[in-house]
Amino acid sequence: MKKDDLTQVKNIGPSRMKLLNDSGIITIKQLDQTPLEKLTQIESIGKNYAKLIKDSVTEYYGKKPEKKAATTTSDKENKVVDINEKLRKRRKALTKRLKQAREGLKPLGKKKYLTSYLDFKKRSNTLKSRLKELGKLEDTLSQKAKKNVLKNIDALNLNLKKAGKKPKKKNYKKLAQEIKSFIKRLPSKSS
Numbered sequence: 001m002k003k004d005d006l007t008q009v010k011n012i013g014p015s016r017m018k019l020l021n022d023s024g025i026i027t028i029k030q031l032d033q034t035p036l037e038k039l040t041q042i043e044s045i046g047k048n049y050a051k052l053i054k055d056s057v058t059e060y061y062g063k064k065p066e067k068k069a070a071t072t073t074s075d076k077e078n079k080v081v082d083i084n085e086k087l088r089k090r091r092k093a094l095t096k097r098l099k100q101a102r103e104g105l106k107p108l109g110k111k112k113y114l115t116s117y118l119d120f121k122k123r124s125n126t127l128k129s130r131l132k133e134l135g136k137l138e139d140t141l142s143q144k145a146k147k148n149v150l151k152n153i154d155a156l157n158l159n160l161k162k163a164g165k166k167p168k169k170k171n172y173k174k175l176a177q178e179i180k181s182f183i184k185r186l187p188s189k190s191s
Helices: 014-022 030-033 036-041 046-060 068-110 111-140 143-165 168-184
Strands: none
Touching: 014 068, 030 168, 036 046, 046 068, 068 111, 111 168, 143 168
């Protein structure tokens, strides 16, 4: 291997070196001076590999790629966006699961289970309104609070799933109690 051989640069093998040589790029210095647009026009390199090759050339010369600093801040922003997106999706899933549980437990809302059903219905309505309130508060919550809410939503979602499958009187009471404790753990406007 020569000192100025293109294959010394990361992401360039013998076949890409041949393509670059056919385009008139023979040395690493020429590759460094070649604009990104010209690299993307070379057959079978494309935008993705052109960016990777340009970054590899800057690393080869000991320069730090300019985009690395920008990606660290965007990684943090992406994590925040991911948590917000998870919270929205899980909140919607919980609302859907609550509706399914209410439908599954509805037949027991007759005669002897009526008081339990009414208590469950009252708590589920309170939960629905608190979930809407949570949607409005999402932006003001800290990351730690959002993660706690996510854990609580997952736990309640699992219990609602189980209860909707087996409608029994004890499920009413258990779910009503779990919803009550979940509502207490939710952050509110005043906190």
